[in-house]
Structure formats: structure tokens, C-alpha cells
Amino acid sequence: xxxxxxxxxxxxxxxxxxxxxxxxxxxxxxxxxxxxxxxxxxxxxxxxxxxxxxxxxxxxxxxxxxxxxxxxxxxxxxxxxxxxxxxxxxxxxxxxxxxxxxxxxxxxxxxxxxxxxxxxxxxxxxxxxxxxxxxxxxxxxxxxxxxxxxxxxxxxxxxxxxxxxxxxxxxxxxxxxxxxxxxxxxxxxxxxxxxxxxxxxxxxxxxxxxxxxxxxxxxxxxxxxxxxxxxxxxxxxxxxxxxxxxxxxxxxxxxxxxxxxxxxxxxxxxxxxxxxxxxxxxxxxxxxxxxxxxxxxxxxxxxxxxxxxxxxxxxxxxxxxxxxxxxxxxxxxxxxxxxxxxxxxxxxxxxxxxxxxxxxxxxxxxxxxxxxxxxxxxxxxxxxxxxxxxxxxxxxxxxxxxxxxx
Numbered sequence: 001x002x003x004x005x006x007x008x009x010x011x012x013x014x015x016x017x018x019x020x021x022x023x024x025x026x027x028x029x030x031x032x033x034x035x036x037x038x039x040x041x042x043x044x045x046x047x048x049x050x051x052x053x054x055x056x057x058x059x060x061x062x063x064x065x066x067x068x069x070x071x072x073x074x075x076x077x078x079x080x081x082x083x084x085x086x087x088x089x090x091x092x093x094x095x096x097x098x099x100x101x102x103x104x105x106x107x108x109x110x111x112x113x114x115x116x117x118x119x120x121x122x123x124x125x126x127x128x129x130x131x132x133x134x135x136x137x138x139x140x141x142x143x144x145x146x147x148x149x150x151x152x153x154x155x156x157x158x159x160x161x162x163x164x165x166x167x168x169x170x171x172x173x174x175x176x177x178x179x180x181x182x183x184x185x186x187x188x189x190x191x192x193x194x195x196x197x198x199x200x201x202x203x204x205x206x207x208x209x210x211x212x213x214x215x216x217x218x219x220x221x222x223x224x225x226x227x228x229x230x231x232x233x234x235x236x237x238x239x240x241x242x243x244x245x246x247x248x249x250x251x252x253x254x255x256x257x258x259x260x261x262x263x264x265x266x267x268x269x270x271x272x273x274x275x276x277x278x279x280x281x282x283x284x285x286x287x288x289x290x291x292x293x294x295x296x297x298x299x300x301x302x303x304x305x306x307x308x309x310x311x312x313x314x315x316x317x318x319x320x321x322x323x324x325x326x327x328x329x330x331x332x333x334x335x336x337x338x339x340x341x342x343x344x345x346x347x348x349x350x351x352x353x354x355x356x357x358x359x360x361x362x363x364x365x366x367x368x369x370x371x372x373x374x375x376x377x378x379x380x381x382x383x384x385x386x387x388x389x390x391x392x393x394x395x396x397x398x399x400x401x402x403x404x405x406x
Contacts, residue, residue, distance in 0.1 A: 033383040035077070038167035039175060040326040044377050045163025047333025051340040051371065052155040055351040059363045061151050063371050068155075068162045071378035076165055077385070084198040088161030092154030099150030104138045114139035115358070141355045171320060200231040258307065265304030272297020280341075328380035332373055339370035 052064055069085075076082045104120065116137050123134035204227045213223065272293050279290025340351065346364045353361040 031382045033385045035168075035171070035320070035385055036075070036166075036329065036381050037175075037320045037322050037326045038172035040322075040329045040381075041167035042163045042172065043330040044333030044374070045159045045166075047330075047335075047337040048162075048371075048374055049156050049159035050337035051367075051374075052152060052159060054340040055367070056148050056152055057351055057353055057361050057363070057367075058148055058151060059361055060351070060367055060371060061148075061155050063368060064155050065158060067371055067375040068158050070375060072162050072165055074378040075381045075384055079168075082165055083202075085158075085161055085165045087198060088158050088165075091161075092157050095154045095157065096147060096150035099153070100143060100146050103142055103146030105134060106132055110137050110139055111141075111356070113356070114141050116140075117143065141358060144358075145355055175320065197228060197232045200228045200235070203231065204228050262304050262308040265300050265307065269297045269300030269302075269304055272300060325380050325382055329377040332375075332377045332380065336370040336374040340367050 048064060048068070052061065055061065069089075072085045076085070110116070117140055119137050120135040122136045125132065125134060201224070204224055208223070274297075276290050276292075276294025276297055279286065279293055343351065346366045350362055350364040351367065353359075
């Protein structure tokens with residue numbers, strides 16, 4: 001009688017390899033999923049917003065929207081608040097529509113050679129309201145100009161929405177300097193309003209489907225808006241209470257003199273930063289005023305942060321790492337802003353094409369390449385950490401609390 005063969009034993013996990021990599025790390029070369037540093041996403045989003053503010057070319061603006069949509073689709077997490085980018089797109093469409101409607105209603109006159117689309121009833125205005133007329137002829141050039149202006153504002157909104165979708169503002173609060181802790185708490189709570197509303201709307205719609213509610217359209221709005229607002233307000237209050245119980249926003253043992261000096265330094269620094277940015281971005285302001293004011297404001301803000309940070313002592317559990325992917329994502333956003341700001345290597349008129357005479361705008365190659373380079377953040381960023389289905393079940397039932405998310 002033959003003895004049964006014993007199954008081979010699995011080898012014991014070996015010691016870590018050189019460089020700290022464990023022996024059981026997959027050898028396929030794929031990067032392990034992790035959450036990117038939230039500040040990197042905000043730098044990327046602000047860089048793209050700066051690039052958008054420098055152009056009215058509809059082709060470049062459409063390319064920015066395509067890059068934003070692709071990066072958000074590839075690198076957003078599976079959290080409920082991370083699905084809110086489509087709501088920002090809806091707000092962007094509303095902004096464009098309102099801009100066109102206001103331009104058609106509040107007409108400013110017709111120039112020779114305009115292509116008239118239709119006429120609105122003209123409403124006479126008093127003499128003190130001169131310069132603006134209600135109604136009248138609406139031209140194709142004026143409609144396109146208002147649509148492009150609305151598209152630029154919509155792109156700015158989507159840039160901030162993409163950063164808010166990809167980066168968790170609660171995680172960004174942990175890396176703020178101590179002097180900005182009170183302001184950081186207020187900003188964190190305000191930035192979490194939109195994700196909380198999205199998550200609340202998803203839970204209410206899921207509950208309505210489970211109850212087989214037949215109401216649709218405007219009739220269902222009354223049964224949705226009140227529970228959504230109540231749930232979002234309740235969760236925001238829970239978040240504020242949880243943050244206060246953990247010591248967020250505490251003033252510490254600072255004296256009145258140090259607080260006044262810190263406030264004065266921060267106020268003067270912010271004024272210097274605003275003056276410097278206006279001098280650099282404004283077309284009428286002298287360039288010599290921009291850079292010195294920007295440097296002086298930065299120095300004053302750094303001094304205020306250093307002085308105010310002494311009164312807050314805190315530690316951080318498992319701080320978010322800043323590695324090569326964070327640098328690449330931040331550089332991609334800053335590169336797009338730099339290329340469209342310097343206007344070197346291409347015709348600056350291509351960034352703001354004219355509609356007189358009416359013609360199809362040209363796509364400048366260097367700014368388009370810079371915008372596509374910003375899309376490289378979707379490749380450079382590591383894949384997001386997916387939550388197992390067992391961990392997502394409390395979020396589906398609405399039992400997760402803001403205290404557990406901190």
C-alpha cells in the first residue's frame with residue numbers, strides 16, 4: 001500500500017530585498033495602488049486653471065476639458081464623493097447657457113458686417129441706463145463670443161472640480177502649516193459640502209429605488225431636496241464636531257501680540273501676492289511691479305507662517321508620502337501654465353483669436369502639446385487604492401460616519 005504523497009509546502013516569505021521591497025511584491029512591473037498626495041492634485045488643477053485663464057481659443061479649451069475628463073476617469077477613487085465630476089460638468093453647461101442668454105438679452109449694439117440671427121423685442125431704457133439695451137438684434141459673432149467666454153469660465157470651474165474630485169480635502173488638512181489650521185478647518189468643511197451633497201443625493205436616490213417611488217422629474221424634486229439637504233447638513237455637523245473633538249483649529253498658547261504680528265504679516269503678504277499676480281497676469285499693469293511684489297508677499301507670508309506655526313504643536317499619523325509621481329503630476333500642471341503664460345515659441349494671437357472677420361480658429365501646437373503634457377498626470381499618478389466590497393457596504397447603507405473618515 002503506497003503512502004499518499006504530501007502536498008508541497010509553500011515557501012516561507014523571504015526577507016525584504018535591497019531597498020526595502022518585500023519578497024512577495026508582484027514581479028509584473030505594475031505599480032502598487034496608493035493614494036496620491038492631495039497637494040499634488042491641487043497644484044495640477046491650479047496650473048491648468050492658470051493656463052485656461054490665458055486663452056479664449058475654443059479648441060484649447062475643449063482640449064483642456066478632454067484632458068480633465070480623461071485624468072478624472074483614470075485616477076479617481078471609488079469613494080462616493082469622487083463621482084461628482086459629472087455634476088461639475090453640468091454646472092459648466094449651465095454657466096455657458098446663462099452667459100449666452102444674458103448676452104442675447106442685454107445687447108450692446110451691432111457692428112457693421114455682423115450676421116444677424118434673430119431679433120428680440122426691444123424694451124426702452126431710461127437715460128441713466130444708457131449703454132445697455134434690453135432686446136434687439138442678436139448677431140452670430142456676439143453669441144459665439146459669449147459662448148467662448150462661458151466656456152472659459154466653465155473650464156475654470158471644471159479644473160477646480162477635478163482637483164476636488166481627485167484629492168481628498170480632509171487629507172490635505174494634515175499637511176497645512178500650523179498658522180493656517182483655523183483657516184484650513186473652515187476651507188475643509190466648505191470644500192466637503194459639494195461631495196457631501198453628491199453622496200447624500202446618491203443615498204436618497206438609492207432609497208427611492210428600493211421603495212419603488214414612481215415620482216419623476218419636478219414632482220420628485222420635493223421628495224429629494226429636503227432629505228438631501230438634511231442629510232448633508234447633519235453629516236457636516238458631525239464632521240465639525242469630530243474635528244473639534246480632535247483639537248482641529250485650537251488657538252494654542254499664543255499671546256495677543258504674537259497673534260497680531262502674525263495677522264499683520266499674513267495680511268501684508270496676501271496683499272503683496274495679489275498685487276504681484278495682478279502685475280504678472282494683467283495686460284495693462286507694468287511687469288516691473290509684478291515680480292517684486294510677488295517676492296515680497298511670499299517672504300511676508302512665509303514669515304507669518306513660521307511665526308504662527310510655533311503656537312500649534314501636532315503630530316501626524318502615517319503622513320502622505322511625496323515621491324516621484326507627486327513631482328511629475330505637479331510639474332505637468334505647472335508646465336501648462338508656464339507655456340501659456342510666457343507665450344514664447346508661438347504666436348500670442350492664437351491664444352485669443354478674434355471673431356472679426358468670422359473664421360475657424362487655429363490650434364497652436366506648443367500650447368496644445370503643453371495641455372496634452374498635463375494629461376500625462378493620468379499616467380504618472382499611481383492607480384488609486386480600491387476599497388473592497390466589504391468595506392464599501394457601510395457607505396452604501398449610510399452607516400459610515402465622518403468621524404471614521406478623519
